[in-house]
Amino acid sequence: MRLNKLIKIQLAIFVVVAVVAAALMVFGYIKVPALLGFGQYTVTVQLPRAGGLYKNGNVTYRGTEVGRVAEVRLTDTGVDAILSLRSDIPIPSGLDAQVHSVSGAGEQYVALVPRSDNGRPRSTRPDAMRVTK
Numbered sequence: 772m773r774l775n776k777l778i779k780i781q782l783a784i785f786v787v788v789a790v791v792a793a794a795l796m797v798f799g800y801i802k803v804p805a806l807l808g809f810g811q812y813t814v815t816v817q818l819p820r821a822g823g824l825y826k827n828g829n830v831t832y833r834g835t836e837v838g839r840v841a842e843v844r845l846t847d848t849g850v851d852a853i854l855s856l857r858s859d860i861p862i863p864s865g866l867d868a869q870v871h872s873v874s875g876a877g878e879q880y881v882a883l884v885p886r887s888d889n890g891r892p893r894s895t896r897p898d899a900m901r902v903t904k
Contacts, residue, residue, distance in 0.1 A: 810857060810858050810859060811838070811855050811856065811857060811858060812855075812856055812858050813841060813853055813854065813855055813856070814853075814854045814856060815851050815852070815853050815854075816851070816852045816853075816854060816868040816881065817846070817848070817849060817850070817851055818849050818850045818851075818852060818868065818870065819848070819849040819850075820849060820850060821843055821849075821850040821852070821870065821879075822870040822872075822879060823870075823872075823877055823879045824840060824843055824850070824852060824870050824879045824880075824881065825840065825843065825879065826840055826841070826842060826843060827839055827840060828840040828878075828879055828880050828881065829873075829880040829881070830854050830855075830856060830880065830881045830882075830883065831880060831881070831882050831883065832860070832862050832866075832882075832883040833883075833884075833885070835860070837856050837857050837860050837862060837883070838854055838855050838856035838857055839854070839855050840852055840853070840854060840855075840881060841853045841854060841855040852868075852881060854881065862883065863885070865886060866883045866884060866885060866886065867883070867884045867885075867886060868881055868882070868883055868884075869881070869882045869884055870882075
């Protein structure tokens, strides 16, 4: 069976479109570089209690998602939450880390909240702790 020139061109176009679509899926949707640790850095947050925080929970800064909870470890004094943050978003040090609930169903996330000018936390929540890089 021989393929004529039109079929070969159509197959070549199909292959190019399929390769571009696969690359977009791998880098745009699945975010393989982030899974491999590229463009990420980790921060450890010490909390007195986790409040239902879990691995792969969201981390936000001023309402914008900036990372994920990589791991939650129990310690003698409370909980260490290891956060994997995106390096392309500038996040200052000296923040408050607060565990919040997304909805009544109880999905927890970490909110990084700026401190006020006088150095005191903006929130009086007992599960808020200071984060330093």
